[in-house]
Every structure is written in structure tokens, then in C-alpha cells.
Amino acid sequence: MASGLYLYGIFPAPGPHNLQITGLDQQRVCDREIDGFVFLYSEAQQERYSASRKNLLGHEQVLEYAMQQGFRTLLPLQFGLIIENWKIVKQQLITPKRQELYQLFTKLTGRREVSIKLFWDFKQELNFLMQEDQAVRIERDRLEGKNLSIEEIIRIGQSIERAMEQRKQEIITTVQHTLNPLAIELAENRLLTDAMIYNAAYLIPWDAETRFSEQVETIDRQFEHRLLIRYNNFTAPFNFAHLDQN
The missing domain is CATH 3.30.70 (Alpha-Beta Plaits)
Incomplete structure (x- = not known):
């Protein structure tokens, strides 16, 4: 049974859509756009993921795959981030950190x-x-x-x-x-x-x-x-x- 949503990274809209890759626990990687930010995520199958080599590589490979598809501007999220719902993301990340997120996107574009x-x-x-x-x-x-x-x-x-x-x-x-x-x-x-x-x-x-x-x-x-x-x-x-x- 899924324990929440596991987040990999954030892209500026329109961002990647329908990537053909699986993430942790072989779960399909999906995308969700919220207020101009596109999140890559998969269904979490554990309440907490250990920082094993396999899991760390799985996290990084999702982001690297997206970059290889041409989506080079991204903010990678820390390993192990699981949320219960998207309302939390908007309240705790997007609303208070919107300008800082845009500034990071600007900093990382073309780099x-x-x-x-x-x-x-x-x-x-x-x-x-x-x-x-x-x-x-x-x-x-x-x-x-x-x-x-x-x-x-x-x-x-x-x-x-x-x-x-x-x-x-x-x-x-x-x-x-x-x-x-x-x-x-x-x-x-x-x-x-x-x-x-x-x-x-x-x-x-x-x-x-x-x-x-x-x-x-x-x-x-x-x-x-x-x-x-x-x-x-x-x-x-x-x-x-x-x-x-x-």
C-alpha cells in the first residue's frame, strides 16, 4: 500500500511530462504541475527510505533521465522526501518560497x-x-x-x-x-x-x-x-x- 508521494525534483513549467522511467520500488514516475512548478514523483511504498546505494542511485537516475530528455533546468530535492498530499507542497514550499525558487531556476538555467x-x-x-x-x-x-x-x-x-x-x-x-x-x-x-x-x-x-x-x-x-x-x-x-x- 502506498505511504504517500515520493518527490524527486522541481522543474519550471511546462517541464517534463509522461517520462518513461520507473523510480524507487519500481514505481512509475509521474509529473504534477502546481502554479508553474512541475514536480516529478512516484507512489511511495515505504514510510521511510533508507539511504542505501540502490535508493540513492534510483533517486538520481530519475533526475538524470529527465535531463537527458532535454529538461536541464531543475531543482533536485533531497533524498527521502515524502509528502501526504499536494496541499502541503503548496502551503509549505511554493507559497513561502516562490521567489526563491524562481531565483534558483534563473541561476541554474544554462548551467x-x-x-x-x-x-x-x-x-x-x-x-x-x-x-x-x-x-x-x-x-x-x-x-x-x-x-x-x-x-x-x-x-x-x-x-x-x-x-x-x-x-x-x-x-x-x-x-x-x-x-x-x-x-x-x-x-x-x-x-x-x-x-x-x-x-x-x-x-x-x-x-x-x-x-x-x-x-x-x-x-x-x-x-x-x-x-x-x-x-x-x-x-x-x-x-x-x-x-x-x-
């Missing part, structure tokens, strides 16, 4: 979100450090085989930690200097794993993606064998469609 995630292998990067940094290498070799005091161990560890942090910041700075000028807006996000050293999303003009992609490839070549770069060039603009909570 797209892309993102990069940078990963490195810490042990491999440490080996590169030892090969390239003569001062650190000499210090390590000088003390190799000796019984070190706690103070010496701490000092050496701190020296290596500073050198590794500097190498990481040099990579991040290079990425920022290369990519940030191409972006209208930037969102730096939290690191998701120990191997991840940078995680950022960019709002760029829709037709600037080719240039952006070329610059990502340039970074990849510059740091060949040191970095794994995951580049996503097609996603709903989750990082740049925030409504004021007040």
Missing part, C-alpha cells in the same frame, strides 16, 4: 554541475617523497638501525607528516588554479575515505564542459601515477540548489 574526487595511495606517495625529498631521506637513512628515543620518533614523524601535507596541498592548489577559473560557483565537500584528498563540485556553463574535461585530463597527466581522479560530468545540481531554511 550544469560537474564534480571531481581526488584519491592517492598514501604509502606510494610516501615512497615518492623519500625518493624526491633529499633532506627527509638523509634524515631517515641517518637514523636507520639506531635505537630512537620517543622524542626522535615524534620529530621524524612530524617532519614526514608536514612534508606529506605540503605535497597534498600542492596538488590541491594546482587543481584549484586550473579548474576554479572555469566555474561560476564552487562547492568543496567533505572527504569520504582516507584515500580521498579533495572533493569538489563546480557549477559551469552547459557548453563549457568540454573545456573543463580537457583541463581535468591535463591534471591527470600532470600527476600521472600519483592520483586517481573520478570526474562526473553529468549530474543534477544538488550542490547549487539550496533553499534558505528560514
Whole structure:
């Protein structure tokens, strides 16, 4: 039995209609226009959806499918949003937030979100450090085989930690200097794993993606064998469609 309506995103009218795609729980995705705003939704089969990989991807795939059909201007809604009826949407979202919604549509028209995630292998990067940094290498070799005091161990560890942090910041700075000028807006996000050293999303003009992609490839070549770069060039603009909570 349906538990309500699960919402995916909002489009400016006329928006998408009769999309041939299923959403969460394999429910048909429908559209509903209210006061110039078109909502994509499906019948919710659960009272609450867990943020599993399957469900998150299902949510995103609905929006990406709509974008692929040519409906590029959208406000993606947060995962897990279920409503009881459309009256609530009008009262709690459209009426109090109408102008802000229009402003977000204006901001996102003709623009797209892309993102990069940078990963490195810490042990491999440490080996590169030892090969390239003569001062650190000499210090390590000088003390190799000796019984070190706690103070010496701490000092050496701190020296290596500073050198590794500097190498990481040099990579991040290079990425920022290369990519940030191409972006209208930037969102730096939290690191998701120990191997991840940078995680950022960019709002760029829709037709600037080719240039952006070329610059990502340039970074990849510059740091060949040191970095794994995951580049996503097609996603709903989750990082740049925030409504004021007040």
C-alpha cells in the first residue's frame, strides 16, 4: 500500500511530462504541475527510505533521465522526501518560497554541475617523497638501525607528516588554479575515505564542459601515477540548489 508521494525534483513549467522511467520500488514516475512548478514523483511504498546505494542511485537516475530528455533546468530535492498530499507542497514550499525558487531556476538555467574526487595511495606517495625529498631521506637513512628515543620518533614523524601535507596541498592548489577559473560557483565537500584528498563540485556553463574535461585530463597527466581522479560530468545540481531554511 502506498505511504504517500515520493518527490524527486522541481522543474519550471511546462517541464517534463509522461517520462518513461520507473523510480524507487519500481514505481512509475509521474509529473504534477502546481502554479508553474512541475514536480516529478512516484507512489511511495515505504514510510521511510533508507539511504542505501540502490535508493540513492534510483533517486538520481530519475533526475538524470529527465535531463537527458532535454529538461536541464531543475531543482533536485533531497533524498527521502515524502509528502501526504499536494496541499502541503503548496502551503509549505511554493507559497513561502516562490521567489526563491524562481531565483534558483534563473541561476541554474544554462548551467550544469560537474564534480571531481581526488584519491592517492598514501604509502606510494610516501615512497615518492623519500625518493624526491633529499633532506627527509638523509634524515631517515641517518637514523636507520639506531635505537630512537620517543622524542626522535615524534620529530621524524612530524617532519614526514608536514612534508606529506605540503605535497597534498600542492596538488590541491594546482587543481584549484586550473579548474576554479572555469566555474561560476564552487562547492568543496567533505572527504569520504582516507584515500580521498579533495572533493569538489563546480557549477559551469552547459557548453563549457568540454573545456573543463580537457583541463581535468591535463591534471591527470600532470600527476600521472600519483592520483586517481573520478570526474562526473553529468549530474543534477544538488550542490547549487539550496533553499534558505528560514
